[in-house]
Amino acid sequence: MFENLTDRLEGVFKKLRGHGVLTEEHIAEAMREVRMALLEADVNYQVAREFVDAVSAKALGREVSQKLSPGQQVIKIVHEELVDLLGGSAEQIRLDGPQPVTIMLAGLQGSGKTTTAGKLAAQLKSKGRKPYLVPADVYRPAAIEQLQVLGSRLDVPVHPSTTDSKPVDICRQALAEAQDKHYDTLIIDTAGRLHIDERLMGELQDIQRAVKLSEILFVADAMTGQDAVTVADTFNKNLEITGIVLTKMEGDARGGAALSIKRVTGKPIKFVGIGEALDALEVFHPDRTASRILG
Numbered sequence: 503m504f505e506n507l508t509d510r511l512e513g514v515f516k517k518l519r520g521h522g523v524l525t526e527e528h529i530a531e532a533m534r535e536v537r538m539a540l541l542e543a544d545v546n547y548q549v550a551r552e553f554v555d556a557v558s559a560k561a562l563g564r565e566v567s568q569k570l571s572p573g574q575q576v577i578k579i580v581h582e583e584l585v586d587l588l589g590g591s592a593e594q595i596r597l598d599g600p601q602p603v604t605i606m607l608a609g610l611q612g613s614g615k616t617t618t619a620g621k622l623a624a625q626l627k628s629k630g631r632k633p634y635l636v637p638a639d640v641y642r643p644a645a646i647e648q649l650q651v652l653g654s655r656l657d658v659p660v661h662p663s664t665t666d667s668k669p670v671d672i673c674r675q676a677l678a679e680a681q682d683k684h685y686d687t688l689i690i691d692t693a694g695r696l697h698i699d700e701r702l703m704g705e706l707q708d709i710q711r712a713v714k715l716s717e718i719l720f721v722a723d724a725m726t727g728q729d730a731v732t733v734a735d736t737f738n739k740n741l742e743i744t745g746i747v748l749t750k751m752e753g754d755a756r757g758g759a760a761l762s763i764k765r766v767t768g769k770p771i772k773f774v775g776i777g778e779a780l781d782a783l784e785v786f787h788p789d790r791t792a793s794r795i796l797g
């Protein structure tokens with residue numbers, strides 16, 4: 503994760519630490535290199551520019567610390583700005599308030615929605631909650647089956663959805679069923695398309711109008727970089743998502759999606775998927791991630 507960016511930044515900082523006194527020119531040169539490193543990591547162009555502007559302004563304006571060398575001070579500022587870029591502090595999903603709560607997962611096909619639904623169910627179950635998996639992808643019988651398989655592996659109930667029902671009706675029925683059986687968390691897995699299309703968006707909006715959703719999580723494949731960011735932005739404009747799950751993070755050496763998606767959409771990354779196994783889902787921690795990027 504982030505290996506390429508870490509390597510590049512290490513080179514920049516090594517040079518900075520080599521100077522006893524940092525001039526404006528040293529900082530400007532380092533920032534040009536940081537910007538290049540971010541762009542190579544597929545960070546959004548505007549985001550990369552604003553990032554180095556913020557670091558430069560702070561580095562030039564900061565009081566001289568007695569404890570840190572000038573190079574270390576710049577690294578500290580980069581760390582602070584990275585934490586901010588990644589969202590500040592960890593954001594939990596909302597599970598309080600009237601029960602059952604409802605979490606809808608949305609995103610393109612193959613992004614990892616169904617797998618994430620299973621992972622979330624496993625995590626919530628281990629915390630003592632009673633999740634209910636709701637397949638609402640009526641176009642692919644295999645998707646319903648995939649969730650049923652996950653449910654039986656996890657011993658979590660799965661709503662008996664059928665391909666001849668409308669997703670919005672499935673969600674209404676599942677909610678009634680959950681109330682009846684005292685399940686406290688509905689996890690709705692929705693249909694994905696290869697591209698954004700209006701019918702899919704309309705279908706998700708119908709669900710949003712019919713069922714009170716606590717969370718609308720946009721699931722994105724981190725490996726797709728800026729495409730993930732653009733699609734997240736479109737979903738957010740149509741649906742007002744509440745957070746993002748970035749999957750396949752363990753294979754993403756660049757990190758462009760992770761580093762841009764919060765700034766562009768204004769919505770936090772709440773979870774990261776770090777493998778295919780059902781326990782490979784972690785709450786996203788901006789501070790730990792920033793430290794990891796800086797090696």
Ligand code: GDP
Binds near residue numbers: 694751
């Ligand atoms: P959906 O079409 O959005 O429901 O996507 P799936 O849940 O079917 O996932 C598509 C593929 O991505 C499957 O092969 C999953 O095992 C895989 N996948 C999902 N999340 C992760 C992850 O965090 N890491 C890795 N390596 N693979 C993942």
